[in-house]
Amino acid sequence: MHSQPVTAIDLRQNHLVQSEALDLAVVWPEGEDKAGYVKAVKLVVEAMNAEGLGRCQVLSQDTLTLEGNQECKTKTLELNIYAEPADRNAAVKQAKTIAGNLNTLAVLGYYRSDAALPAAAVYEYEGVLMLSSGSTNVKLTQYDFKHIFRNAANDDSNAEILAKYIHDQGYINVYVIYERDLYGTDFSNYFIEHATAIGLRVPAHPFFEENTTDFLPVLSSLRSKIRPINLTDEIALLQAKLQRAKRILQIARLSTTGDDASIIQFLTFEQKQKNGNNKFFDSMPRVKLLQYLQQELEQSSSTAYLEALFHSHQKELSSLAREEQYVKLEQVNAELQMWIDRVKSVQAQSISPASASPLLANERLTIRKVIDLDADEVLLKLEQMQKRVSKIKSGKVDAIFIAGFTPEVALAISQARGLNIDLPIFGGHPLIDLKNHCKTQNNCASYGEVYALETHDADEYRLAYNATLQGAKPTEVCAEGEENCLPERYACPHFKTAYTRYQGFATTYQQRYGIEPDNWAIQGYLAASMIQETLRASHTFEPEVIADTLLYKGNREFADKGLMFSCSSHGITEGDILVEEMKIHRLGDLLKGS
Secondary structure (H helix, E strand, O other): OOOOOOOOHHHHHHHHHHHEEEEEEOOOOOOOOHHHHHHHHHHHHHHHHHHOOOOOOOEEEOOOOOOEEEEEOOOOOEEEEOOOOOHHHHHHHHHHHHHOOOEEEEHHHHHHHHHHHHHHHHHHHHOOOOEOOOOHHHHHOOOOOOEEOOOOOHHHHHHHHHHHHHHHOOEEEEEEEEEEEEHHHHHHHHHHHHHHHHEEEEOOEEEOOOEEEEEEEEHHHHHHHHHOOHHHHHHHHHHHHHHHHHHHHHHHHHHHOOOHHHHHHHHHHHHHHHHHOOOOOOOOOOOHHHHHHHHHHHHHHHHHHHHHHHHHHHHHHHHHHOHHHHHHHHHHHHHHHHHHHHHHHHHHOOOOOOOOHHHHHHHHHHHHHHHOOOOOOHHHHHHHHHHHHHHHHHHHOOOEEEOOOHHHHHHHHHHHOOOOOOOOEEHHHHHHHHHHHHHHHHHHHOOOEEEEEEEEOHHHHHHHHHHHHHOOOOOOOOOOOOOOEEEEOOOOHHHHHHHHHHHHHHHHHHHOOOOOOOHHHHHHHHHHHHHHHHHHHHOOOOOOHHHHHHHHHHHHHHHOOOOOOOOOOOOOOOEEEEOOOOOOOOEEEHHHOO
């Protein structure tokens, strides 16, 4: 009879159960700008040791059931800090060193995917739990690994957020600049995919290499593509979109009125336009009439219908002088505002079954139905079109998306401003580093208007918590720094639980380090706290059980224990623990004032 070979995971499991001291490794970039992550992890580990890691449950090998809550030898958790390597080979070598220590229970950190991806394969083989807090590459958690997790939104999700924001602000063209490395290439590809899918144009997407210091060729290539907008085409497109939205609203209204005569009149006109037959719908059953209305809705929602409207308006506008085109633009804007006011006024009506008039109740139902239509989401589209009108009138329809790391990105932005390329610049979480970098270089004023993604914002949490105490009603958007305003994403019980728990950590952090926790400190606090709660829930130090606990119980545990701020926080999917999606923060005002 042959015994099964002992695997690396078996060796680690046996060692961790018997060892009195366990190690938690943190792999993170050196530098004061990100030091908050390690500082936060240290505080949580101290709290874990003070609490004690000695209570566990033992699995009976005979009955395969838990024998009960038994006392084990008290264990301590020791922290080992490692500087994140700059290249793949060094990352693999370092990961082997960390995993070679059989005391290593888990690894936190990893800011760059260049290091996280190759290291993950080592940790998976060795049975070491990895929770990455900065690596955003989609592939990290798509290899069906059992021990690899992260608590940061991935590049695909972040690119979609940025593309939608830029589009919804009314911009028309977005110029992409990216560093040709793992992060820059993948992030820019995802962004271009999402941007073009929702109607943004990407006229140029030049790249630069790592360690580039002269961005003149890249910026010159970009600037050569910047052209004045085609006023005829943009107004024609706005007119077409508005006409389509109005038609969808009309069809939705007809489908809820119960007025067969109006439906027949509408369909008869449409049929007459097609083949001259105006008797086809007479005496037709209502069910059949509604089927024809649905066909009209599908046709109106199609790209072909929008293109036909666009070409019709384009032909009309091309014969007008520029001044007359601007008159048309103002007319479109006025009509947009009229429809926006109408929709909002109906939404604002408080209708109770006892007091509502049938007409008003039906109007609200119609509006709700139209807004919910996947075809156009009328209200949102109307407001977005109005923002586009504003951009066209101002002539500021262009933006830049940049994907890369400091210092290259900082140099690229400074040199772009030096060439009078003053377009607003959008990017991922690495742009947050500009806040500290520009202060060091004493050139913040030259950066101009910059927007970056950031996961955590302590000020935003504080304002939202105070708003909940004041009984504020949830709203979709709050102005930056607005008091007594509660964003919908925090209008849930577990936000209050999370903020109360965070306050305790923030107080300790302030007392220890003399500063408030920044974005990376909060990320480190959450990552270490997830390990803490996973150990509490798993009642063991066996790597397989810990990983399964994190995978299958983490979402509920983290919400209940106050580790999820956002009400819409994602659970665990393929190893991604998205505690909170990244949000867009404007850095411009802060940088100008530095």
